[in-house]
Amino acid sequence: MSTTEPTPDADLLQRLAALAVHAGANVQPGQFVSISAQVGGHEPLARAIAGAAYAAGARFVDVAWFDPLVKRERLLHSADEDLDVVPPWLGDRIETLGRERAANISLTGQVRPGVFADIDPARVGRDQLPALKQTAEVINRRELNWTVVPAPSVGWAQQVFPGLDPAEALRRLEADIRVVCRLDEPDPVAAWRARSDELQANAERLNARRLDAIRLEGPGTSLTVGLLPSSRFIAAGMDTVGGITHQANVPTEEVFTTPDPARVDGVVRATKPLTLGGTTVDGIEVEFRGGEVVRLDATTGADVMRRWIERDPGARRLGELALVDGDGRVGQTGTVFHETLLDENAASHIALGSAYLMCLDDEADHPRANRSAIHVDFMVGSRDVAAIGIAADGTETPLLVQGAWQ
Amino acid sequence: MSTTEPTPDADLLQRLAALAVHAGANVQPGQFVSISAQVGGHEPLARAIAGAAYAAGARFVDVAWFDPLVKRERLLHSADEDLDVVPPWLGDRIETLGRERAANISLTGQVRPGVFADIDPARVGRDQLPALKQTAEVINRRELNWTVVPAPSVGWAQQVFPGLDPAEALRRLEADIRVVCRLDEPDPVAAWRARSDELQANAERLNARRLDAIRLEGPGTSLTVGLLPSSRFIAAGMDTVGGITHQANVPTEEVFTTPDPARVDGVVRATKPLTLGGTTVDGIEVEFRGGEVVRLDATTGADVMRRWIERDPGARRLGELALVDGDGRVGQTGTVFHETLLDENAASHIALGSAYLMCLDDEADHPRANRSAIHVDFMVGSRDVAAIGIAADGTETPLLVQGAWQ
Numbered sequence: 009m010s011t012t013e014p015t016p017d018a019d020l021l022q023r024l025a026a027l028a029v030h031a032g033a034n035v036q037p038g039q040f041v042s043i044s045a046q047v048g049g050h051e052p053l054a055r056a057i058a059g060a061a062y063a064a065g066a067r068f069v070d071v072a073w074f075d076p077l078v079k080r081e082r083l084l085h086s087a088d089e090d091l092d093v094v095p096p097w098l099g100d101r102i103e104t105l106g107r108e109r110a111a112n113i114s115l116t117g118q119v120r121p122g123v124f125a126d127i128d129p130a131r132v133g134r135d136q137l138p139a140l141k142q143t144a145e146v147i148n149r150r151e152l153n154w155t156v157v158p159a160p161s162v163g164w165a166q167q168v169f170p171g172l173d174p175a176e177a178l179r180r181l182e183a184d185i186r187v188v189c190r191l192d193e194p195d196p197v198a199a200w201r202a203r204s205d206e207l208q209a210n211a212e213r214l215n216a217r218r219l220d221a222i223r224l225e226g227p228g229t230s231l232t233v234g235l236l237p238s239s240r241f242i243a244a245g246m247d248t249v250g251g252i253t254h255q256a257n258v259p260t261e262e263v264f265t266t267p268d269p270a271r272v273d274g275v276v277r278a279t280k281p282l283t284l285g286g287t288t289v290d291g292i293e294v295e296f297r298g299g300e301v302v303r304l305d306a307t308t309g310a311d312v313m314r315r316w317i318e319r320d321p322g323a324r325r326l327g328e329l330a331l332v333d334g335d336g337r338v339g340q341t342g343t344v345f346h347e348t349l350l351d352e353n354a355a356s357h358i359a360l361g362s363a364y365l366m367c368l369d370d371e372a373d374h375p376r377a378n379r380s381a382i383h384v385d386f387m388v389g390s391r392d393v394a395a396i397g398i399a400a401d402g403t404e405t406p407l408l409v410q411g412a413w414q
Numbered sequence: 415m416s417t418t419e420p421t422p423d424a425d426l427l428q429r430l431a432a433l434a435v436h437a438g439a440n441v442q443p444g445q446f447v448s449i450s451a452q453v454g455g456h457e458p459l460a461r462a463i464a465g466a467a468y469a470a471g472a473r474f475v476d477v478a479w480f481d482p483l484v485k486r487e488r489l490l491h492s493a494d495e496d497l498d499v500v501p502p503w504l505g506d507r508i509e510t511l512g513r514e515r516a517a518n519i520s521l522t523g524q525v526r527p528g529v530f531a532d533i534d535p536a537r538v539g540r541d542q543l544p545a546l547k548q549t550a551e552v553i554n555r556r557e558l559n560w561t562v563v564p565a566p567s568v569g570w571a572q573q574v575f576p577g578l579d580p581a582e583a584l585r586r587l588e589a590d591i592r593v594v595c596r597l598d599e600p601d602p603v604a605a606w607r608a609r610s611d612e613l614q615a616n617a618e619r620l621n622a623r624r625l626d627a628i629r630l631e632g633p634g635t636s637l638t639v640g641l642l643p644s645s646r647f648i649a650a651g652m653d654t655v656g657g658i659t660h661q662a663n664v665p666t667e668e669v670f671t672t673p674d675p676a677r678v679d680g681v682v683r684a685t686k687p688l689t690l691g692g693t694t695v696d697g698i699e700v701e702f703r704g705g706e707v708v709r710l711d712a713t714t715g716a717d718v719m720r721r722w723i724e725r726d727p728g729a730r731r732l733g734e735l736a737l738v739d740g741d742g743r744v745g746q747t748g749t750v751f752h753e754t755l756l757d758e759n760a761a762s763h764i765a766l767g768s769a770y771l772m773c774l775d776d777e778a779d780h781p782r783a784n785r786s787a788i789h790v791d792f793m794v795g796s797r798d799v800a801a802i803g804i805a806a807d808g809t810e811t812p813l814l815v816q817g818a819w820q
Contacts, residue, residue, distance in 0.1 A: 013419070040501055047453060047479065058484045062491035068499045069488065073453065073479035078464045082475065085468035093474045095446055096514075097507040104503045 014175035016052050016160050020182050023191045024157060025056035027258055029064050031197040032155030033111040034254045037065025039153075040110035042101075044138065047075035049119030049161030057113055066111075072101070074138040076120045076286055083127045083135060091134040099142040106146035109250055115159035116349045121167035124286045132287055133315020139285070141381035144362040150247070153254035156349050158185050167346050188259045188337045188350060204255060207243035210333070210413065211263040214241045220400040222329060222407070224276065224356065226393030228293065233329050233358070234271025236377070238370035241265045241331070246366065261336030261353040266367035269325035269378035270299040276358065280344055280351045280387040287312040288346065292386055300324050301360070313384075317360055322380030328359035330385075331395055334411025348385045356389025356408070420581035422458050422566050426588050429597045430563060431462035433664055435470050437603040438561030439517040440660045443471025445559075446516040448507075450544065453481035455525030455567030463519055472517070478507070480544040482526045482692055489533045489541060497540040508548040512557035515656055521565035522755045527573035530692045538693055539721020545691070547787035550768040556653070559660035562755050564591050573752050594665045594743045594756060610661060613649035616739070616819065617669040620647045626806040628735060628813070630682065630762065632799030634699065639735050639764070640677025642783070644776035647671045647737070652772065667742030667759040672773035675731035675784035676705040682764065686750055686757045686793035693718040694752065698792055706730050707766070719790075723766055728786030734765035736791075737801055740817025754791045762795025762814070 029035045041061045045054040058069040082091070105112060124132045146152055165177035172180065186192055193199035221234045244260035247253050278292035291307030301324040304314055317323045332339070332355055339354040361382035365374055389395075395408040406414040435441045447467045451460040464475040488497070511518065530538045552558055571583035578586065592598055599605035627640045650666035653659050684698035697713030707730040710720055723729045738745070738761055745760040767788035771780055795801075801814040812820040 047457060051453060051481065051483070055481070055483045055487055059487035059491050062488055065493065067496050068492075068501045069484065070501055070504075071479070071481060071484055073477070073481070075457065075461070075477060075479070077457070077461045078475065078477055081461055081465035082468055085465050086474075087471065090473050095474050095476055095510075097503070097510045098476075100506060100510070101503040104501075104506070108502075 021056040025060040028157045029060040031200040032258045035064045035111045041066045041069045043071045044114040046119045050115045050159045053159040102142040106151035112152045112154040114156045117164035119161045119163040129311035133312040148365045150249045153252040204245040211241035219397045221398040223396045228277030231274035231276040234268035236373045238373045239265045262330040264330035266363040272296040272299045279390045282386045289313045327361045327363035327378040355387045357387045359385040427462040431466040434563045435466040437606040438664045441470045441517045447472045447475045449477045450520040452525045456521045456565045459565040505548040512552035518558045518560040520562045523570035525567045525569040535717035539718040554771045556655045559658040610651040617647035625803045627804040629802045634683030637680035637682040640674035642779045644779045645671045668736040670736035672769040678702040678705045685796045688792045695719045733769035733784040761793040763793045765791040
């Protein structure tokens with residue numbers, strides 16, 4: 009038996025690695041660096057990032073490898089009652105990374121899409137690894153300078169371009185990644201600084217309106233999302249407690265905030281599929297009442313997603329509202345990437361589960377933010393979905409119409 | 415660019431996995447299981463073992479992946495002073511496995527032999543990962559039921575059979591592994607139980623002699639190894655504190671003991687090459703005086719090995735003496751596997767570094783056993799090397815001559 013596997017473009021990997029280390033996590037000399045990567049496709053980029061991080065002065069680079077095929081063995085053979093077991097050392101490692109003020113770089117893009125498609129979704133939904141509840145805690149304490157970057161692989165490329173042969177699909181995915189990550193700019197790190205300033209200015213204009221709620225209106229969607237008194241929109245440029253500026257996503261085209269988890273009402277239809285622990289969930293429709301999900305339907309993967317939102321009470325409430333305009337590179341490609349990192353930057357989105365405390369200006373609001381072990385973004389925006397601002401007195405103002413800020 | 419890679423035989427992997435889980439670690443229902451595996455070749459066996467462990471009732475199976483190419487990035491780009499940094503979570507994980515009374519299955523066989531050959535050996539010798547000092551401690555507390563098994567890979571196969579094409583080399587290595595692991599027996603697990611009883615009987619005959627020292631005599635070798643008052647030979651069949659019987663190596667053909675680290679004198683010439691953290695060390699010659707290494711030469715890899723034995727005072731003294739007769743399957747293949755697990759079971763060997771406390775009957779002797787963060791076996795036996803027992807009164811008795819017990 010033999011397999012013939014095309015390999016990623018070495019020059020692209022070097023440029024992506026530099027972006028992850030410098031524009032993304034902004035690795036500092038003497039830092040521990042953790043890379044989260046999947047076995048069976050992320051290896052070349054993980055190694056390039058390790059090299060770039062050491063060259064930037066990293067003290068040690070540790071890769072947290074996740075193998076979807078080992079998880080598959082669990083889903084096939086483990087006892088039912090053990091499927092939500094998480095061994096203690098996985099969470100302890102995240103806590104230690106936080107205490108050590110480490111950098112964290114996560115690679116995304118499923119290397120084996122559909123690998124759990126033939127397994128009972130009730131079992132699939134119970135094993136939420138490699139997601140760990142400690143991650144949200146450490147991020148909310150702003151202990152890590154972190155980023156998420158896309159890792160081109162043959163598996164992912166064939167999911168995005170199913171009609172093409174593997175080598176051609178990989179080339180197409182790489183070309184799209186080059187565009188959305190602005191690697192076609194003469195100085196991609198500088199290009200991201202400029203775009204980040206632009207996004208920050210958009211966020212500040214929104215914050216100046218002192219909105220009480222935002223309504224999304226479009227085909228199949230009419231959802232009102234209440235905001236907390238000190239909710240403010242921010243862009244993915246962030247600072248750690250120690251003052252390290254980092255860009256949490258590469259690419260990033262969003263401004264986002266923490267909503268009031270008790271005031272979300274209406275119905276929302278997803279505009280892109282979502283990949284949840286290896287399962288594709290498509291055609292999502294969710295109804296909220298008093299902040300809580302009262303109905304969740306989907307054309308595929310509904311049972312897996314229902315399991316995720318049964319995890320804890322906060323898993324049924326909103327932790328994030330993000331607005332994305334039509335100026336970003338992701339939307340312009342027209343590609344559905346089947347990957348939250350990219351698809352969420354093509355369209356406005358909401359997330360069920362844990363909230364980002366850095367989006368609340370007043371610590372008095374922190375106890376009101378949503379808490380959960382999960383954070384699941386899904387895309388609800390498109391050119392046909394308008395975002396309307398609602399002031400405390402009920403006055404409505406259009407914010408985004410046809411993808412343009414008003 | 416494309417690569418064509420032969421893949422391991424699926425039936426052999428299933429049989430090896432069953433051996434690792436049942437005859438080796440003896441995984442119990444409800445246990446955590448850790449698998450140590452290398453990225454780039456060990457994946458198929460690691461997955462098969464995960465499946466077999468879950469089927470045996472494992473609570474969770476966690477793979478500790480090690481990627482030699484990420485280590486290479488460190489050796490190429492890290493600052494000199496950071497090369498011996500070990501992040502705290504790696505050792506903490508081992509301690510937690512011990513506390514949880516987990517099972518541990520380590521896969522051996524370099525997936526990328528020679529990957530550090532072009533790098534300054536002074537740097538290579540300073541990074542001893544994935545070896546961790548906590549492993550010896552947890553093993554000496556008998557907290558884990560553990561085993562080490564060979565994992566066939568193309569990289570390793572090409573090291574063992576450099577003249578053959580990759581697919582043919584892999585087939586040859588697989589055939590040898592089938593033989594040395596007794597997978598050609600109708601019931602391999604039963605075959606190992608029988609061989610283990612035989613080895614245990616050999617150990618007991620040796621112990622009945624109440625030897626004070628053992629001398630190895632052969633071409634280039636004349637080494638006297640003193641024993642402690644309660645040193646006893648054991649075979650690789652062991653029990654944990656909780657009473658789980660396990661076989662620490664598959665295959666195993668040795669009986670071994672803990673020597674007196676203060677009474678080793680003479681010179682010894684290795685009879686097989688050794689692989690040390692990815693570096694081949696060949697033509698080793700070591701001189702001991704008063705238990706300590708006073709000279710270490712090698713035709714290749716000498717500087718790397720010298721770095722290892724500078725790690726701590728115990729790294730220059732003996733932690734193990736093992737006798738291997740000519741009845742084992744490994745020696746019969748005639749193959750040099752470039753892998754301690756197999757080569758050490760073809761020939762008598764000694765190890766620098768940490769000792770096994772379970773080889774000392776009397777706890778009063780424990781403080782006299784050698785302690786170190788390293789444990790490096792190297793092969794010093796062959797049909798031409800005799801082992802001679804020396805009683806307290808100086809009487810000498812031949813133990814092994816031409817590979818046969820006397």
